[in-house]
Amino acid sequence: MTADRTLAAEGLRLGYGDRVIVDDLTLGVPGGRITAIVGANACGKSTMLKSLARLLSPRAGRVLLDGKDIHRLPTKQVARQLGLLPQSPIAPEGIAVSDLVSRGRTPHHGPLARWTTEDDAAIAHALEATDTAALADRSVDELSGGQRQRVWIAMALAQQTDVLLLDEPTTFLDVSHQIDVLDLLTDLNRSRGTTIVMVLHDLNLAARYADHLVAMAGGRLYAAGDPGDVLTADTVRAVFGLDSRVIPDPLTGRPLVLPIGRHHVPAPHDATA
Template sequence: MATPDDDKERRGPVVAEHTLQAQDVRLGYGDREIVTGLDVSIPPGEVTVIVGPNACGKSTLLRAMARLLPPTGGSVLLDGRSIQEMPTKEVAAVLGILPQSPSAPEGITVSDLVGRGRYPHQGWFRRWTAEDDEAVAQALLSTDVLELADRPVDELSGGQRQRVWIAMALSQRTDILLLDEPTTFLDVSHQLDVLDLLTDLNRERGVTMVAVLHDLNLACRYADHMIAMKGGRIVAEGRPRDIVTEELVGEVFGMRCTVLDDPASATPMVVPLGRHHVKGAAA
């Protein structure tokens, strides 16, 4: 059976050259501080997944790394430079973001929304090109929304809209892609399709991925690097097989469980235990 390390060895050369770091970052909203003095370095060319309970700071950290939330202390560095001091278009040409619960202009069509992902590549004198057409078409096709291209976004179901937003992020064709709960509103089949698609982008193009996921088993299956957070701090980080233990799940999620090997992926599989189940007890 193939293992994640076997898959890693089958990859082509990593082409990602950009680095993304947070140094002694403090984050919050108003007077409420959520993240205090956090340091993190995203491994270039890998899939990093951030996990943790609600309100632990996962999305807040992702928003700061995407320059959507200015730190109240410390700094986020893109290629060693403060991301807050970089021109917006320069950041957008390198780093794409799928935020949580994005909103589209009223009446905009699917193809027009996905096409907005190409704006960072439009210079003062550069017009729409065949390359832009190809990027949009490929993004629509990859996310299974090509047949919706002429539909208004506000007429779509939640799952369809989520795939359209992912298509827009993909059409941007950045070397770093940040995704906050990309599987929201998707059924199980489309969750796997989207995560497989993102993994393919990473394997084939070396795109650095950072995603917030709620499903711990999907996180274990798709992450090269996992960051587990609780209370605005990092509790553990590393390869899922190295850090995901019954003790970690108990500390981070307050949940009793057993950790097995997933027979399909050879990654950790977390099996929750109810209050009345005792590990090792007879059935």
């Protein structure tokens, strides 16, 4: 995986049935970096991610992988280069953790290809990296929501793609495991140069972990760029309809969003509000 791998959207229009969800969206994903997509519910984040993963055909525009229309590329070629962890994936009933994770190796096998030590190593590394090795023989059905999410991430890691798309990868996780997962993705990005694109709801985690931040509103791109430039009080108000104060994170210097609700209005004497 190198930063030479490129993924971009040009003039995308996406929808379901008669409903248009995303319209006229043009976006470049920086290769070899971490991109976080944020926005209010139903703004089109997941729909856009599906299109980037070739799961949803655009009504207009196109998605380009290394400059080529992703819908014109062979399926197995795309699967070797781009992996997706969708929202709420469903595992086959009764499948063991090790068997599910091993399915991440499918794109690397031809019809007559045999299992290799490379496959075993990829699976072992994915289980270890996600702290799920001890669960390898257990049924996925028996796991907690957080454990299940880490197993799905292990499967995506076993695929060893150059680009990894994740739709809310911290869903069902407590705060400790949220940080573990985001640290894991950062390690993957730094050690292999994997391009990470993820939808996140937590603005502060998005700002802390992303190199590139994309804010969507109403099915369109509102802003994209460095988190320090994108995540402002004006952006939070325009994208989420929420008043806030944005200050430097004392640990990272990145933007830190402090929401202002009806019951936590700044005091009149607070000149910095």
